[in-house]
Amino acid sequence: MKKATYKILGLALVLSLSACASSSDKKLDYRSQVKGSPLEVPPGLSDYDKNSQFNLGDGVRSTDVDQNAATQMPAGTLLxxxxxxxxxxxxxxxxxVVNxxxxxxxxxxxxxxxxxxxTIRSNxxxxxxxETDWAENRANLPQTGLRKLIGGALDMLYDTGYRDMFRTRIERTDNGTEIYISHRGMEEVYTSSAKDNTAWQPRAADPQLEGQLLSALMVRLGTTEDQAKAALQNSVNTSRGASIKGDTLILNDNMDSAWRRIGLSLDRAGLSVIDRDFSSRLYYVTPNPDDRGLLRKSFGKLGESYQVQLKQISTNQVExxxxxxxxxxxxxxxGLSRVLKELQKTLK
Structure with a gap:
């Protein structure tokens, strides 16, 4: 499959209609191929799905959701x-943050x-x-004249060359719940100058897309679109930054806040969280096998787990x-210095 391939019936027809092309106003239009079933995984992504690091084991945490109570709540009724x-x-x-x-x-x-x-792949x-399964954002497809003319009949013949999946993590607070959404992306790229073959490779996480989905979730929970948009735009960066000291990272924050910030930032540094223990202030991580960048090549060993320890060293500092x-x-x-620098960048 070639990136953004168009399997078309007639080149002349496409050329005659291409002048009608325009970009879509809708920025989110995700689709799995079959409702309630996993999306057909593009070649090259199956190893990612099979990797055991993404199958988190059972355990009791401070973030536990009462499963019986949760299943008794009608979905989508919370206002x-x-x-x-x-x-x-x-x-x-x-x-x-939801009260x-x-x-x-x-x-x-x-x-x-x-x-x-x-499709929910892990609940x-x-x-x-x-965690969701892989999905394609169809809003990224160019709105060519041919596609507009024939509509959904040809949708199956188009491909954006991108796939996204999202992990949602919740943390309890004294007054309610905090909801975090982290993004993982893959893209199909040409592997030769002749552009006759492709392969899937990871692409950087998109914080803007994560924010857009948080805004959409606010609407689902009961606000108006304008209120959700304003909440996203008006969110103030409260980070006090972080500094590198030897082989450690120093966060200028209290423990509760540092714990939350590090949890999502580890993904950005090419490390996947496979378990956590808030009582001991420990995250258990493993190098992401699909991160083909410098982090994967230099930090730790694939398949091995590592500990990330948080320690309060002063009122507003966490090591x-x-x-x-x-x-x-x-x-x-x-590779540790690379990870520390990436974390520092994310936590700026």
Whole structure:
């Protein structure tokens, strides 16, 4: 399959209609191929799906959702006023704060993703994690005259060359729930100058897309589109930054805030969170096998797990250190400095 391939019936017809092309106003139009079934995974993405690091094991956490209570809540019935929701921001990380318990929010999250064209591939209330399958944003397709003329009849013959998946993570608070959405993307690229073959490779996470989906979730929960748009635009960066000290990262924040910020930022640094223990302030991570960049080549070993320890060193400072699965320091790992710099960049 070639990137953004058009399997067309007649070149002359396409040329005669191409002048009518225009861009789509709709920016989100995700579709899985079959409702309720996993999206057919493009060649080259199947290894990503099979990797055990994305199948989080069961466990009890401070973020546990009462599964019985959650399943008894009718999906999509929660109505939350604008004053009971807000979008907060720290660096590139945005999250939605909802003054409702996790058990009420959880079923709405599932219906939100499904109604927006996604299939839920992993639903783990005990870990507070929900993950979609791969989906294609059809809004990225060019609106050529041919496609406008024939409509959905030819949709199956078009491909954007991009796939997205999203992980939703929730954290309990004293007054409700925090909702985090993290993005993973793949793109189809040519592997030769002749452009006769392609392969799928990861692309950078898109914080703007994450924010757009948080805004859409606000609408689903009960606000107007204008209120949700304003909440996104008015979110203030509260990050106090981070600094690198030796083989550790120092966050200028309290523990609760630092814990939340690091959780999403680890993905940005090419590390996938496979477990977490808030009581011990530990994240367990593994190098992302689909990150073919410098981080993957230099940090740790594929298939191995590592510990990320958070430690309060003063009222508004938290130290973040890395160790192997046995607790031995990663200070001599040549890729650690790259990870620290990427985290610092994300947390600016």
């Amino acid at each position: 939350v006023s604008a004053k009971d929701m807000r979008i907060e921001r720290s660096g590139e990380t945005r999250w939605l 409702r318990p996790a058990e009420q929010v959880w079923p709405v999250l599932q219906s939100f993703w499904e109604d927006n064209g996604f 783990q209330p005990k870990l507070g994690v929900m 973040v250190s890395f160790s192997d699965r046995n607790g031995a320091s990663m200070g001599n790992d040549k």
